[in-house]
Amino acid sequence: MRFLRAIGRGTIATFAVIGRISVFAGNGLYHSVRPPWYPRLILRQMVEIGYYSLPVVGLTAIFTGMVLALQSFSGFAFAGEAAIANVIVWGITRELGPVLAGLMVAGRIGAAMAAEIGTMRVTEQIDALTTLSTNPFKYLVAPRLIAAVAMLPLLVLVADVIGVLGGFIVSVLDFGFNPTTYLKSTWDSLDTQGFVSGLVKAAVFGFIVALMGTYHGYNSKGGAQGVGQATTNAVVSASILLLLFNFIITALFFAA
Amino acid sequence: MTTDTDTAKIEVRDLHKSFGPKHVLRGVNLTMAPGESLAVIGGSGTGKSVLIKNLIGLMEPDSGSIRIDGEEVVHMASHERERVTRKFGMLFQGAALFDSLTVWENVAFGLMESQGMNRREARKLSLEAMIQVGLDTDIADRSPAELSGGMQKRAGLARAIATRPEILFFDEPTTGLDPIMGSVIDDLIVRSVRELGATALTITHDMASARRIADNVAMIYEGRIVWHGPVADIDHSGNEMLDQFIHGRPDGPIQLRVAS
Numbered sequence: 001m002r003f004l005r006a007i008g009r010g011t012i013a014t015f016a017v018i019g020r021i022s023v024f025a026g027n028g029l030y031h032s033v034r035p036p037w038y039p040r041l042i043l044r045q046m047v048e049i050g051y052y053s054l055p056v057v058g059l060t061a062i063f064t065g066m067v068l069a070l071q072s073f074s075g076f077a078f079a080g081e082a083a084i085a086n087v088i089v090w091g092i093t094r095e096l097g098p099v100l101a102g103l104m105v106a107g108r109i110g111a112a113m114a115a116e117i118g119t120m121r122v123t124e125q126i127d128a129l130t131t132l133s134t135n136p137f138k139y140l141v142a143p144r145l146i147a148a149v150a151m152l153p154l155l156v157l158v159a160d161v162i163g164v165l166g167g168f169i170v171s172v173l174d175f176g177f178n179p180t181t182y183l184k185s186t187w188d189s190l191d192t193q194g195f196v197s198g199l200v201k202a203a204v205f206g207f208i209v210a211l212m213g214t215y216h217g218y219n220s221k222g223g224a225q226g227v228g229q230a231t232t233n234a235v236v237s238a239s240i241l242l243l244l245f246n247f248i249i250t251a252l253f254f255a256a
Numbered sequence: 257m258t259t260d261t262d263t264a265k266i267e268v269r270d271l272h273k274s275f276g277p278k279h280v281l282r283g284v285n286l287t288m289a290p291g292e293s294l295a296v297i298g299g300s301g302t303g304k305s306v307l308i309k310n311l312i313g314l315m316e317p318d319s320g321s322i323r324i325d326g327e328e329v330v331h332m333a334s335h336e337r338e339r340v341t342r343k344f345g346m347l348f349q350g351a352a353l354f355d356s357l358t359v360w361e362n363v364a365f366g367l368m369e370s371q372g373m374n375r376r377e378a379r380k381l382s383l384e385a386m387i388q389v390g391l392d393t394d395i396a397d398r399s400p401a402e403l404s405g406g407m408q409k410r411a412g413l414a415r416a417i418a419t420r421p422e423i424l425f426f427d428e429p430t431t432g433l434d435p436i437m438g439s440v441i442d443d444l445i446v447r448s449v450r451e452l453g454a455t456a457l458t459i460t461h462d463m464a465s466a467r468r469i470a471d472n473v474a475m476i477y478e479g480r481i482v483w484h485g486p487v488a489d490i491d492h493s494g495n496e497m498l499d500q501f502i503h504g505r506p507d508g509p510i511q512l513r514v515a516s
Contacts, residue, residue, distance in 0.1 A: 133341045
């Protein structure tokens with residue numbers, strides 16, 4: 001009996017959280033697509049998410065491309081240059097580019113959003129917004145959702161280029177491949193569907209990261225400790241959801 | 257002129273609010289005339305903050321009615337509610353200034369964001385409001401984090417009055433300030449309220465502050481108003497709870513549950 005009760009309690013709690021997040025997401029989307037917007041705030045978030053994430057995303061991408069080249073050379077050397085270029089392009093544009101950029105942004109941006117909005121919550125700044133007739137969803141949540149969804153695909157585009165470049169550097173300098181041939185096989189292996197799926201993933205990941213950051217910040221309570229907890233929850237839940245949705249989107253694009 | 261409840265600025269009827277098993281507001285009734293300054297006093301955990309949050313619309317009551325200028329605001333649609341909120345100004349306990357904005361942008365926030373005023377004009381009005389609360393305009397471009405507690409309270413007050421609201425709410429305005437700064441803030445509150453001709457509701461447990469600010473006092477205990485009358489009467493109210501509270505006596509009808 002106690003066992004059943006525990007299962008029931010767990011199930012109800014899980015569905016309650018999913019419900020709360022869905023309502024929050026619906027509210028955030030509603031205010032993202034309906035005027036008035038705050039262009040200054042959207043722009044500031046775009047700079048924060050897009051521009052300031054470039055170094056960390058770029059570094060992640062170049063090393064990933066290089067290591068991918070090393071590994072595929074040891075595994076597929078028998079298949080020749082074209083196969084290695086192919087592995088790198090597919091690996092980077094379809095999976096590693098979006099997933100690694102998404103995870104880095106979750107750590108950088110999701111955490112910052114949760115900490116900032118969480119602090120605003122516990123110091124009554126969010127209540128103050130309401131008393132100044134400003135909707136917190138419009139002012140705090142919508143600009144972050146819009147900016148993240150817009151910037152993540154651009155970041156992933158940059159990550160794709162740098163990642164492939166990393167693979168190119170190792171292949172040419174280390175393995176002595178012919179640069180022209182290598183670039184040609186890289187270009188030939190680039191497929192629209194794979195490339196587009198990567199950008200779609202990026203947009204969805206941007207939404208997930210901003211949603212988790214704002215949701216956990218918005219609902220944080222209990223002072224400094226609560227804000228710390230919100231930050232952790234934002235990064236962990238964004239990372240897990242991101243990997244889950246990576247699987248779902250991959251399945252939708254390529255399973256058929 | 258004021259004949260019945262139609263002309264009340266704020267009218268609260270049988271307001272209830274619970275959090276799970278905790279029944280915080282248990283039928284609050286309160287009427288405020290236009291231009292009246294009321295202090296709601298009571299100990300911690302008696303429902304003062306919950307009452308004010310229900311009034312401004314940060315919380316939705318479980319049952320009961322709140323009328324602002326005769327208009328029912330409980331269960332009002334959110335855009336309608338925003339229109340009513342424009343009549344409000346609020347000074348928060350910790351000032352709640354936006355730390356991503358400068359001091360003048362904070363003060364001008366309501367003017368720019370909700371009234372759509374351009375920056376230049378809003379800055380001018382914002383500086384005027386700052387002078388009105390005794391803030392040096394040199395600090396206009398600083399960040400709120402650089403200000404002392406008293407200055408933050410002043411900036412919070414300037415933000416609350418900048419939009420010239422009809423109703424002002426003050427949440428523990430003197431808490432966390434030294435006694436002198438406390439009375440300075442009280443004086444500013446009295447002056448601002450008078451200058452605006454606003455209706456003011458203050459929640460506080462600071463009796464000295466309540467005496468300075470208010471025309472009328474309402475005491476809340478266990479989620480109900482147990483005494484309501486002019487501030488001049490509080491010393492001979494004949495109400496044991498009010499007596500115990502204003503003299504800060506540990507023994508009496510109010511039992512503090514210290515141990516948990």
